[in-house]
Amino acid sequence: MDTSLAHENARLRALLQTQQDTIRQMAEYNRLLSQRVAAYASEINRLKALVAKLQRMQFGKSSEKLRAKTERQIQEAQERISALQEEMAETLGEQYDPVLPSALRQSSARKPLPASLPRETRVIRPEEECCPACGGELSSLGCDVSEQLELISSAFKVIETQRPKQACCRCDHIVQAPVPSKPIARSYAGAGLLAHVVTGKYADHLPLYRQSEIYRRQGVELSRATLGRWTGAVAELLEPLYDVLRQYVLMPGKVHADDIPVPVQEPGSGKTRTARLWVYVRDDRNAGSQMPPAVWFAYSPDRKGIHPQNHLAGYSGVLQADAYGGYRALYESGRITEAACMAHARRKIHDVHARAPTYITTEALQRIGELYAIEAEVRGCSAEQRLAARKARAAPLMQSLYDWIQQQMKTLSRHSDTAKAFAYLLKQWDALNVY
Structure with missing residues (x-):
């Protein structure tokens, strides 16, 4: 009985010491966390001040080249602000992990990982089957659970389609399954690969030459020219959806319009010029509408008013936009009502x-x-x-x-x-x- 009490006292003293060590580590951790958050806030404030300064510069007289440079600087600063805000939010929500020294602890994802992801459970049991201190029997005290997000990289595969031919023994008629349809005629590119290429280029801002290098590391040679031809072919395939989207956005009613500058390379010159993306938005959720919002983009090499006039040639309703003079001709017939922003x-x-x-x-x-x-x-x-x-x-x-x-x-x-x-x-x- 005395031996059992001695063991229990030793266990409790060890537990108390562990808790005290944990409290000290948490205090140090909180101190470092506060310093990190303060650093984030300071950098965010500096970048916001820079953005405000650059935006004020845009209103002054400047060359097109300088304006394009300023716009790029604003975009880069705003992207950095967004990234820092996300990092700060993650830092504020991160869990304390007593396994790592507080000075070496790194930020981890704070949002719950999607339940839809496949999960692999690994149970790491102690090597000892009995107490290493006294040899006593071990009883369960629960289980510490942590999650680690892993990536299974994409991999190429070749789909070989075989179409056996059969001949009639009586009349020699040949029977064979028809050729399955392909996204691009006479091309070996599958639909999934094409979707990956255009998503990488337009959603992830991954140029085709970089994608070509990535694929080469995976053992597949796909030149930039080949990827470019595929991208053009996909654009043609998507034209029906593009037209339907345009019709949906420009239905009679209310449309928001704006334009944004886009730097475009001049072929062979190594220079860029400023083109435009015209943005047309239908979004009536603020009015309680159940119709899904949608955006239609139209490209033009310059900012001439003829472009929005052509885009909205068949539209009637309210147009909410800025005071750009190129819209003025649209209001003259009364078919479109101007709503300022x-x-x-x-x-x-x-x-x-x-x-x-x-x-x-x-x-x-x-x-x-x-x-x-x-x-x-x-x-x-x-x-x-x-x-x-x-x-x-x-x-x-x-x-x-x-x-x-x-x-x-x-x-x-x-x-x-x-x-x-x-x-x-x-x-x-x-x-x-x-x-």
């Missing part, structure tokens, strides 16, 4: 406020914020409910905003940045009230 108007005021905040810009943003708050409340309601709320609550605020800006314009120099931002909003006033 408050976000664009607000952004001009916000940019002035970010550079040199004043009580005027502060109040302007607060007044616009009250309109945004109403929209947040009615988001997801029916069109009738939203219209009623806008007429009863937003319309008086809009009129008050208009009167207030008109009053401020009397005191501002017309050459000031604030006056220019207000002038943009007033020029768009009728279109801003369409909503």
